[in-house]
Amino acid sequence: MSGIGILGVSGRMGRAIANIAAAQDVAIAGGIDRNGEVHGDHTTAAGLADAADVLIDFTSPEALAGHLDAAVAAGTPIVIGTTGLSPEHHALIDAAAQKIALVQTYNTSLGVNMLRGLVEEAARRLGPDWDIDIVEMHHRHKLDTPSGTALLLGASANIGRGAADGRALNRFDRMQEGPHEREEGGIYYASLRGGSVAGDHQVIFATDGERIELGHRAESRAIFAKGAVKAALWLTQGRAPGRYTMADVLGL
Known part of the structure; x- marks a missing residue:
C-alpha cells in the first residue's frame, strides 16, 4: 500500500489525520496544501492522486472541483470532509461518484x-x-x-x-x-x-x-481524524464507484 494522500496537509484536520495515521502505522503517500506546503515528493493534487491509494480532503469548497478532477483522472477514491458545500458542489460529487468510490460526510465521528x-x-x-x-x-x-x-x-x-x-x-x-x-x-x-x-x-x-x-x-479533533482514516481504509477495500456515507463505513 502506497498510502493516504492528504489534501490540506498543514491545516488543523490535515495535521490531525497525519498524526492518527502515524499512530496506527498507516502509510502516508504525501500531502499538499494551498499555501505551497508539501509533504513527500508530490506538489500537485494530480501528482498526489496518482501516487496515493486514497485521498482525504478537508480543505475548502473552492478547491473541491480540482481535487475531484484529480481523483477521477487517477481513478483514486477520496474521502471528502469539507464543509460549506453548495448544491453545485454536490452535483460535482455525484458526477465523480459515477467513476470512483468516494465518501462524503460532514462529520466522521x-x-x-x-x-x-x-x-x-x-x-x-x-x-x-x-x-x-x-x-x-x-x-x-x-x-x-x-x-x-x-x-x-x-x-x-x-x-x-x-x-x-x-x-x-x-x-x-x-x-x-x-x-x-x-x-x-x-x-x-x-x-x-x-x-x-x-x-x-x-x-x-x-x-x-x-x-x-x-x-x-x-473534545478533540482526533475523533474526526480517526473516522477519516477509517473511511479512507474502507475505500481501499475494492469498493465499487459510488457515493458512500459514514453510515456505510461504520455499518450503521
Whole structure:
C-alpha cells in the first residue's frame, strides 16, 4: 500500500489525520496544501492522486472541483470532509461518484453518526407540535454557518418528519427577517462561534410542558481524524464507484 494522500496537509484536520495515521502505522503517500506546503515528493493534487491509494480532503469548497478532477483522472477514491458545500458542489460529487468510490460526510465521528439515527427516530415518532431546534458551537475561526454537522443532523430530522429531501423543512430566517411567529414543523438553527471549541451540537425537541435534548460534544479533533482514516481504509477495500456515507463505513 502506497498510502493516504492528504489534501490540506498543514491545516488543523490535515495535521490531525497525519498524526492518527502515524499512530496506527498507516502509510502516508504525501500531502499538499494551498499555501505551497508539501509533504513527500508530490506538489500537485494530480501528482498526489496518482501516487496515493486514497485521498482525504478537508480543505475548502473552492478547491473541491480540482481535487475531484484529480481523483477521477487517477481513478483514486477520496474521502471528502469539507464543509460549506453548495448544491453545485454536490452535483460535482455525484458526477465523480459515477467513476470512483468516494465518501462524503460532514462529520466522521462514530458518536455523531449514532446521534443521526436517534434524531431521525425522535423526529419520526414525535408530532409537528414538537418544535425542533439545532444549536451548534465551534471555534472562532470556523467560517460556515450552520456547521455541516448541524445540517447533517437537520437532514436526519427532515427525513424523520417525512420531508421530500434533507432540506425541505430547514428554516434559517428568524434572525434575518426580525421577530415573527415560528412555523409549525420547521427545523430551526442557531450557530455560536468562540474560543477553541472543536464542535458541540444539540438537537432540542420541545413541546408544551416537556423537552428532549440529544447532543454530542467533541473534545478533540482526533475523533474526526480517526473516522477519516477509517473511511479512507474502507475505500481501499475494492469498493465499487459510488457515493458512500459514514453510515456505510461504520455499518450503521
